[in-house]
Amino acid sequence: MVMLVAFAISSTAQNQRMIFKVMDGADLNTVLLDSRFLFDSYKKSQVFFTDTTTTNALMNYNLLFDEMLFIDPNGDTLILSNISDVAAIVIDRRLFKYNSQRFLEVIAFDKETKIELLAKRHIQYDSHTYGPYGMASPTTLSVSVSERKVAPIGKYDFLGVNKEVRFQRKDVYYLAQGEKNRVANKKGFLKVFSKHSNAVKSYIKKEKIKFNKEQDILRLYEYCVNVQAQSKR
Secondary structure, three states, X not given: OOOEEEOOOOHHHOOOEEEEEEOOOOEHHHHOHHXXXXXXXXXXXXXXXXXXXXXXXXXEEEOOOOEEEEEOOOOOEEEOOOHHHXXXXXXXXXXXXXXXXXXXXXXXXXXXXXXXXXXXXXXXXXXXXXXXXXXXXXXXXXXXXXXXXXXXXXXXXXXXXXXXXXXXXXXXXXXXXXXXXXXXXXXXXXXXXXXXXXXXXXXXXXXXXXXXXXXXXXXXXXXHHHHHHHHOO
């Protein structure tokens, strides 16, 4: 039997569209409020280090800058450093690992094939400047690094005058084998489970799998690892 470990799927996994019109130098603490965090508050967490030691802390994940935040004994909110020494973090019973220079959430893991389904939780943003006649044109946003030494974020460094900044939840899913990751889209599934490509194609078509929906991707993942397990019996 395939041993499948499936972790809790957050209702925030669905992409959400948030549009804000802001002024030069706007404070994101006011603009985004708590939307920039994965969790609604700092949660009891456990950090596992590569040297097998562990520590406990109150933690949250910053979706905008892809950073792990924690509250230190003095009550200050800081960005987690020395990330290369971190093997995994469990926040509110959800598992995160540092993979390919970023934190990814482990959605499911198959012990037999060692294939993981991972998710990058993220907020994507772009900026539009209002020019003549109210027409908007895309511009580039820059981040003031000096403002990010201590979290929460201070000010966002805008270029220019009136802007409409568009924020969108954009979770990206990966199939991982060791350090090798593939985007969990149709092409990625067919590559990872190439020995069963016909069955995978048929399932995707029959079940009308949408690769921007976490539940659909998880269903496809479970189907694929089960098909692969049955073929070895």
